[in-house]
Amino acid sequence: MKILHTSDWHLGIDYHRHSFTEDQRYALRQYYEIIQQEAVDVVLICGDIYDTTLASKEAIALFDEAIKHMIQELKVKVIVIAGNHDSATRLSIMRDLLEAQGLYIFGTLTSKPQPLTIDNVDFYPIPFVHKDTISAVFQKSFSNYEQAFLQLTDHIRSQKRENRQMVLAHAFVNGAKVCESDRFAHIGGTDLISKDIFYDIDYVALGHLHRPQKITEHIRYSGSLCPYTFSETAAKEVVLIDSETMDIKSIAVTPLHPMTTIAGSYETVCEQLLKHQEDYVKIILEDQGISFELLELFKERCPYLLTLSSNQQEQREAVTLKANDLDTLSDEAIVKQFFMDYFNREVTAEESDWLKQAKGSEFICG
Template identity: 30%
Template structure:
């Protein structure tokens, strides 16, 4: 049996204010092409279908199109809820969806109830563990003394192994889980799931099954041959700009895990970081290849350029983040403003506002305007 392991779609997410629905629709459509080309039997989606518990109508449409394409391509689908999803909403009408090949595992009560599929070697039991918030989950699972994520996932896997022991000998098994497993590397785009300062669980919690399809961390990574993160299909922070997004193609034979291959996904729009003076960034030919990228720009001009974002977007329309770090090391200019003004009288704060914020004193015209402002406030130029 062949699986495609994906996760963390985060449909409806924006990137520094930029709408990503078109990019998400495009890369998720590619998954259906992979299902067809690789004769995939089952698609596993390990949580965070949506970016919000209450997704927009447009986000729901994109997700529905993606699921419909995958089903038309011939694959069964098994989906669990992540920490961004609303488990009750995602799991609504789950019993009816299963009749059409969409198996939703979003309820704690169904953790030990596998999706049972068969190939020429016999049955495969696919278990879905929805994201387990430790405090309510420990009571729902009947283990009030369980500690944090490790405790509730340990109980979930205990139930799964118990059910698996009742299956016919040689039955193979797959588990979907949404968690931060020790050894995984996070990025800037995951929402923390720390409870009491602890969010990680040990990989040995998942021992005893043939393959564990993990979700939550956005970079593709292998913790053990049977224990992997697919990562998100798109980059959701500039910390992911060097990653090659991908999915795992997983093969089970009669003896269990037989093969895992990585399939890299297309990149609808690249991410890049640029640094330098604004005049050079706007004119140098060497930056021409970045015109279509989502950009994070760090300006190094000694004086903060006026209207920098508008000017940058004239050449780089997808600039979404801007920072200023003057190369002359003007530390006063880079202090947080609250620190820069501490202890100064109001008149000095007003006179030096521009100097503090952009690293250059006010011009003659600006000084006159600031003087008039002080006079109108009754404070004068002292």
């Protein structure tokens, strides 16, 4: 049996009010092609279907469209777990009715994990879960999140029979690499779990982090459906697992508009924009400040320009002078520091002259 592992679709997400719906539809079409070409039987979606608990009409429509296409046209079964961005209750509406159609939705952990058996695989879908929920299910208290999660995987291992065991989870495994859009991942927090708690499980399909990555050969993050921030320049992927041979491979998914950051002088930016007219672009101007006129001008050259900033302005935010420096430093020292903070340079001889005239005394430049 062939299994396709994906996660973190984040349907309905926007970036400064720019909708990603067309990008998501473009990536989903590639999923459909992979499903056909590779003769996939089961699709796993490991949480964060939607970007917000109150998903927009557009987001719900796209989920409806994708699931209907996969189940009715491509004849696959789909297993979905809720992530921290989803509303578990809303996501699992009519779940019992939908199971008959081949859509298995796990919104909330309400009982000890039971296998969902398809062909030679026992799937154990674990939706995003808090420690207290695991405590309630097992009638037991745990010292930390990892201990609680270990109880889940111990329980799963205790049910081992001939079938493969595969776990679906939406969690932060220690040592994984994060990116900018993992904004609610609890970095350094209490919700970390070790990869070691998954020993003897044949495959662990993870969601939560948006960067596709292998924790081990058999414990992987598929990464998100599309790049959603400018830090996500690497290709997006899905993972394909053959449950007979346990061959596992990842397949790249091309974004409709790659994320490109262009930093440089006005001239460099104009030159680079010509090469990235189909990309989402973030411009950081290095030789001048920004204005609405510049924004309009760049937008004409690049319809997918999403952000424009100037590192001169960024430096302005990083002023190193403190309020009490005004009392302790000389006027000259304050002006010199001000120039370094704002313009990243020394005071010129000409400026020193102006300052001297204004102040009526000697001012030393250099």
